[in-house]
Every structure is written in C-alpha cells, then in structure tokens.
Amino acid sequence: MSTTTHTIWLLAGETSGDELGAKLIKALRHFNPSLKFCGVGGPKMQEQGLELLFPMQDLAVMGLVEVLPKIRMLSNRLNQAVEHIKTVRPDVVVTIDSPGFSLRLLKRIADLSIPRVHYVAPQVWAWHESRVKKFPGLWEKLLCLLPFEKEFFSKHGLQSTFVGHPILETEVHHGNAEQFRKDHQLSDKAPIVLFMPGSRRSELPKLMPVFKQTLSLLKRQLHDVTAVIPTSPLAKERVLHMVNDWPVKPIIIHDPQDKYNAYAAANAALTKSGTTTLELALAKVPMAVTYRVNPVTAMIARRMIKVPYVCMLNLLANDQIVPELLQEDCHPEKLSAMLMGLLTDPEKAKAQQDAFTQIMHQLSGPNDELPSHVAAKEILEMIKG
Template identity: 60%
Template structure:
C-alpha cells in the first residue's frame, strides 16, 4: 500500500490549533490515507501531528509586542520553508496567524505546491490596502464570516465561506450542575467568566485590571466566583498573575470544563475575538474589554475601519454588548458593567435575543459542519 497525499499544516495560536485538529479529523474521515506534517499545538499533536517546533513560539500579538521577537520568528520562518522544501507536500494549509502564515505562503510560492489559507486576514477591518498583496499567495481562501466571501471575491480573490467553527465548539452543551459539583461551588455562587486571551502577550495586560475589578465587585456581589478558562499555553502565566488576588479564581484549561462553566455563568468579561461567539452560543451575557500597548492602540485607531471591535457587534450591526477598550478598561467601569449584567434581567435578555440572530448567519448553505465544509474544499483542490 502506497502512502497517501501529504498535507503540511500550520497553526500559530490556540484557536488555530483547535481548527487544525477538527480539520485533520474531517479530512481523515474522507481520506484515511492522508498524512500530515507541519506546526501545531497539543490538539493537533493529539491528532497525530509531530510539530516541527513548539507552536507557542508563534503566539504573539501587537505591533509593538512583536518587535523583540522578529529575529526568532524569522529563524522559525526559515525552518518552516526548509521543512516544506525537504518534505515536498502535496498541499500546504495555513490557519489564521497572518503575520507568519502569509509570509510562509509567499516564500514557498516558487515551489508550485497547492496552498490554502483558512481564516481570512481581517483586512475588511483595517489596512484594507493589504489586499493588493494577496494575489498569488494561495489557491483558495476559506473564510468564516458570511460577508467575507463577497468582500474578497469583489477584489478578485477566490474565497469560499465554510461557516464559523464556533458552531462545532460545543459551547452550548455545558452542564452547570456538573461544573458546580466538580469545583465545590454552592448553588448560591454567582459564576463570572473572565477571558483574558490565549496569548502570553494578552493576559498580563488584562489580569491586573480584572483583579482590581473583583475587589470592587465583591462589595456589591459578595457571592461572585471568578472562573478563568485559558489555554495550556498561558495557564502558568495566569496562575502566577492571580496568586495575590483577594478572590481566588477557578482556573480551567479543559474545553469541556469551560463549556460547563459557561452553563453555570451569569455573565462574562472577555477580550475581543472568537470568545465572544463562544459565549453567545452558550447564551452568556457579556462585555468586551481589551488593553494593548498604548502605541499599538494609537496606531490601530488610525487604521481601523469598522464601527465595533466585538465580533458579535459587527455581525449584529449594532452595539449588542458593551465594549470597554483601552482607557475604558478600568476596574470601576468593568465592575459596574458586570453588576448590571448580573442584576438587570432585561439587559441580559436583550443580549440573548440578539445572539440568536448573529449565530443563524454563521452556518454555510446546507447543514454541513464548518470543518467538513473546509475539508471538502481542500480535497477538491487536492485532486490532480
């Protein structure tokens, strides 16, 4: 029996690792003979990928934060290119992480290998001029949001909407009673989800604010218990950063435990991104907050072309959830917002009603799960 086609696959951060593992499983269901190589995290490694180097080395965000890492990232890019040259895969699939992935796709263009990029660069939000650099980077772009397909096609790029993977996350399948029993929480404990981000560069900026916010919040809601779902990549960072909190948080790294926590939660504070869609799927009222280097924030404000940062707000076309960003990412404002979400049933109900409309638009035509739709696009392109 001959070996099947080799797919070289890259994920550069925790969310991409989850997508990559689901995609590998969906591909193998259709083509059990497929082989994989590349770079990924523990989920992709559990699916059989031997990562070329630790994925954590690529997990960095921010215009200023990335500067000290440029040299090491450049070396890792060279390593990836050499590995692709040596293994000569039948296809290269890059997932998100545009800063690294798009450079890799450009570097390997002369090799003539079919290339797919999964998760579109958010050029519709800022720096739209970058679209001019995209032709020739990939053979197909797989996008997660319904409006992205036409955005890229109008600019001459082959894009296919495959649906948003949050629909497969299981975020709506949690068990509140199981979570309370597992962590010894009483029925009176009011669970507050805190999501500071999956990158080492994100969590340290939000956690100190969250800690001071909790001290204020407990004055009005003494039964609040903070729960912090994090990726294994940043678990140790979060543990150290919360060691001196007056209220000891429950820190969880397991996806099923996270979904159980969602089921038990009354509210959440989260950074922007996919986490807002996870919480929406679970029906958890939320506010979005974020804080980056001031220089990064100043540059971003000049470049951003969309009215909202939160994905749920962008898809809803209105301020469905509060956004407390940068200067508004303050303990007092965050505490007041959480109090409202936990004590005002109308505010919570309005959010939940809006979530239903947002989620309805995230599935591609038909009933195919997003990972299966992505796998079908890849296998179609893989044909000789």
C-alpha cells in the first residue's frame, strides 16, 4: 500500500462504534502507517490516534421520545461536524453506525465531492424497509457486518460489502474464570450472573431499577449468587451511583480483561439487546434478553418493527434460542424466574451454547480474513481510486 499521507475523518456516536472505530484505525495503520485521523469518537479511538472534534457522549441518545430534549444540541453538533469536514477536506469520511446522526451528516456533505463510507448498515430490514429509498446518494460504499444484509441491499439496487463481524476479533472467549474468582474473592461454586444494562444515558435509568429488584428476588432463591455489572469507563460513575442503594451489592467492572474473565466465570447473563448478545454468545454464556423504553417509543416501535425478534442471535438463527423479555415482560419476577431456569437447568443452558457455535460461523468475513482488515482495504481502495 502507498505511504502517502492521507486524512480520514471518522464519526462514532456510541461505545460499540468507538470499539469498531478503534479496530478500524488500527487496521488502516497496518496498511498505511502515515494516515491521519480526526473526527468524533470515544476513548478507544483516541488511543489509536483520533484527533477529537467533540466527545461522542453528546450523540449517545436512543429513543424517539428521549431524543427530543437533545435536538438543539444535536443540531449544533451536526453543524460543527459539517464545518470541520469543509475545513479539513479529508480524503474520505467514514461514519460508523449511529444512523440518526450519521446519515444526516452524509447528506449534508454530499456536495463536497469527498468519498463517503458508512460502516454498519442501517437496520431498515428490521424497522421500515421503505426507508431504503432515502439511501441512494448518501454514501459511495456501505460496509455490512451481517451476512444477510448484502443480499437485502442488493435487492434494492444498493451496492454493499459484507466484511464480517468485528466481534470475532475480540478476546471475549479467552477469559480466565479462575482469575476472575480469585481477583474478586469468590468461591469456586458461587453462581455468577452478569447484568448488562448498556451504557447509554437513556438506557440505564430504565433498566437499572428493574435489575435491582431482579437481583433481590434471585438472592432469595440462591443465597450465594453473585451479580456482576460490566460497564464502559464512560458509564462507570453513573452505574456506581445507581447501585448505592441496592440491598445486594453487585461487582462493577469496566476493564476489558476483567470483563472477559467475568464472561468465562459467568453461569448466566441478563442483557439488553445489542452487540453484548454476540459477545456473550462467543463466550458461551447462557442468557436472556430484556429491554424497556418510554411507552410511547415502544408503541411506535411495535408498529414499525418488521422482524420477529429483537435479539441478533435469534435473527441469525431464525429461531428464538434466547428468551426475549421486552417492555411489559421486563419485570423483576419474570426476569428472575428466567435466570433461575438457566442456572438450574443444564439442558436449557447447553441448548443455547450449542446454537451459539453455529451462529458464530455465519459472522466470519471473506476468506476468514479479519473483518477490520477487510473494511480497511475497502476504504483504502476508495482513497486510491
């Protein structure tokens, strides 16, 4: 690859995008060490050399109702990003997920003649297929993480490339269970349950109170159960504050290796929908998925959703291998009962684990190459072209 200095402008709006962006920057530098990176991201992208325009936490808002109070701030940030791109004139702009903000940005810079790449396909196959009509002209290249997305977008006349899922590049499945129990002074037999509420400001207030009650109910049945909450460094302080009044204190972790060790030690998990389900599946942790949003948001979403499941594992398996307890079913009694089933029924847990193995095979990129390397090559081809 050429060593000519080029600038790549990147945008990531949430923790999962920051992790994806960090892997992408590292892969791009593997092929061209002289590249420069600027834009919007989180701490992991900054560690890889991203020059930050503004913190990505400003964009980490989810929910149709929840976003309303943030509209003015989001509009200002959009204008700021557009002006920065006009000033920097990068060789390519790469937006990572966060379609609410990313697609608006791509549209605003359409007349700048700067190549645009969107990484992580918008999940219109789940929400509203007619929205595909708005996509032509938004990007020059779409990079997909899921195998069925290429066919979906091709059906609508949009070129896309399946690069594989970056979850396969993590060390999720290389944790040390014995080390985790030793580090946190846990007995070999104490059951460990992961509670994963996400890191968004809009998610934590909805799920943490439910998890608090769920853990209390679980503790009545399994006296030696230990709860662990993996969280991001950005959300750590908020989570610690929220568990202050919990009668049963969970272990809060944010270090990646500690998290992987927790996965290896865990007997079950209760998680929000999203990338965490793939992490848990790769680590073979039996799980249930739950989620709760504003009732108005939920009512609108139910009318729009076109797929039978919200959990990515269930979509890839085309079967509900992971229980989904959403909205009204996101209730402490139902959640604790589901976890008890996973903890006390070995056959139920093993059925999930066997299915996880099959699903992970689907996420490998072309020729089993690292997904971040496939994505990096696609982006560098645009600069070369």
